[in-house]
Amino acid sequence: MPRPRIEFWYDFASTYSYLSALRIDAMAATAGCDVIWRPFLLGPIFKAQGWTSSPFNLYPAKGRYMLRDLDRIARSRGRVFRMPEAFPAHSLLAARLALAIADAKLPAFTMRVFLAAFETGADIARRDVLEAILSSLDIDAATAFAAAGTSGIKEALRYNCTTAADRGIFGAPSFIAADGELFWGDDRLEHALAWAGTVSAEGNAQP
Amino acid sequence: MPRPRIEFWYDFASTYSYLSALRIDAMAATAGCDVIWRPFLLGPIFKAQGWTSSPFNLYPAKGRYMLRDLDRIARSRGRVFRMPEAFPAHSLLAARLALAIADAKLPAFTMRVFLAAFETGADIARRDVLEAILSSLDIDAATAFAAAGTSGIKEALRYNCTTAADRGIFGAPSFIAADGELFWGDDRLEHALAWAGTVSAEGNAQP
Numbered sequence: 001m002p003r004p005r006i007e008f009w010y011d012f013a014s015t016y017s018y019l020s021a022l023r024i025d026a027m028a029a030t031a032g033c034d035v036i037w038r039p040f041l042l043g044p045i046f047k048a049q050g051w052t053s054s055p056f057n058l059y060p061a062k063g064r065y066m067l068r069d070l071d072r073i074a075r076s077r078g079r080v081f082r083m084p085e086a087f088p089a090h091s092l093l094a095a096r097l098a099l100a101i102a103d104a105k106l107p108a109f110t111m112r113v114f115l116a117a118f119e120t121g122a123d124i125a126r127r128d129v130l131e132a133i134l135s136s137l138d139i140d141a142a143t144a145f146a147a148a149g150t151s152g153i154k155e156a157l158r159y160n161c162t163t164a165a166d167r168g169i170f171g172a173p174s175f176i177a178a179d180g181e182l183f184w185g186d187d188r189l190e191h192a193l194a195w196a197g198t199v200s201a202e203g204n205a206q207p
Numbered sequence: 208m209p210r211p212r213i214e215f216w217y218d219f220a221s222t223y224s225y226l227s228a229l230r231i232d233a234m235a236a237t238a239g240c241d242v243i244w245r246p247f248l249l250g251p252i253f254k255a256q257g258w259t260s261s262p263f264n265l266y267p268a269k270g271r272y273m274l275r276d277l278d279r280i281a282r283s284r285g286r287v288f289r290m291p292e293a294f295p296a297h298s299l300l301a302a303r304l305a306l307a308i309a310d311a312k313l314p315a316f317t318m319r320v321f322l323a324a325f326e327t328g329a330d331i332a333r334r335d336v337l338e339a340i341l342s343s344l345d346i347d348a349a350t351a352f353a354a355a356g357t358s359g360i361k362e363a364l365r366y367n368c369t370t371a372a373d374r375g376i377f378g379a380p381s382f383i384a385a386d387g388e389l390f391w392g393d394d395r396l397e398h399a400l401a402w403a404g405t406v407s408a409e410g411n412a413q414p
Contacts, residue, residue: 049266059256061377065391072398170268184272187394191279 004196005034007176011042013088014172018118019186031193039098040160082121090125100147211403212241214383218249220295221379225325226393238400246305247367289328297332307354
């Protein structure tokens with residue numbers, strides 16, 4: 001029987017995706033579950049819901065609460081959470097780069113982008129910030145940026161965004177088990193891994 | 208040192224408040240924490256956010272997900288979740304009754320209203336549904352309904368709604384520790400009780 005697997009859908013601008021990015025690798029390994037990293041953009045999904053920004057900006061009480069909640073959770077895990085000056089970050093370039101680099105480097109790239117954004121508060125829309133991350137992973141930045149600008153990568157990202165909406169995703173992070181079962185939010189990661197362990201990886205999963 | 212305490216803010220129409228109502232008593236007892244039951248209405252808060260209905264109605268993908276999530280969680284706790292035909296229920300009368308009956312009966316009344324709504328799918332806006340619950344608790348229904356219609360009770364509920372907004376509440380269930388720390392969602396109940404245990408009940412709590 002193939003190993004269980006779970007898809008991890010995230011937007012680099014998403015605060016709660018940061019929490020999951022830092023822990024999903026270790027948790028999935030413990031659960032004997034493979035992770036498929038699927039960067040996408042929340043923008044088109046929010047726009048379709050009539051939102052012009054993050055709900056944490058649109059609804060100030062919710063935004064204030066989010067900061068407290070993230071701070072408490074990050075601390076409880078020995079981490080810090082820091083809000084970037086510009087929120088939500090413009091995550092398009094980071095997402096395209098994520099699709100342009102080799103799969104084997106995607107988890108580390110993802111974690112470093114999230115740490116830059118929410119541990120150090122850097123602006124991940126900046127080319128120099130992303131260049132430093134690529135270099136730290138021994139990825140040639142010029143090659144990666146060139147690839148990220150091709151129509152193939154742009155199309156791949158659009159495909160991920162469309163697929164996310166088709167699969168029922170409305171926020172991030174989201175997790176999808178091999179049978180298509182959807183889980184939303186860092187606080188559902190444990191549920192998602194437990195569920196993934198009960199279904200065959202051949203399930204009804206879509207590509 | 209006084210016992211820790213936590214305020215439990217809920218709307219009888221709130222699906223995730225149902226999950227918390229069924230478990231907060233036992234969990235708080237285990238944690239040595241007192242619970243202050245504070246019924247309120249989400250309607251005015253949602254309206255102030257520009258919402259004309261529950262977000263689960265306004266955002267269909269979120270609504271479909273909520274049903275799966277509630278079903279999974281209820282099952283994992285040996286409970287069932289059933290969506291009432293009319294959602295969200297008109298919870299005004301139930302909330303006024305909750306404020307009209309004796310404090311000692313409020314937890315049991317609350318749990319039975321939630322069970323009627325989300326275990327049996329009854330319409331808790333119906334007077335006969337509420338009458339049966341009152342009678343099952345040996346509360347004189349005629350007296351309770353008369354009290355619920357007084358200006359004092361109406362004002363008490365308006366006060367709860369205003370207070371909820373002032374305390375930063377934007378959804379339900381919400382939990383507030385004695386120092387004013389806010390927690391939102393059934394999935395934060397464990398966090399809220401742990402926090403409450405670390406602060407003096409004299410804290411900076413507001414009435």
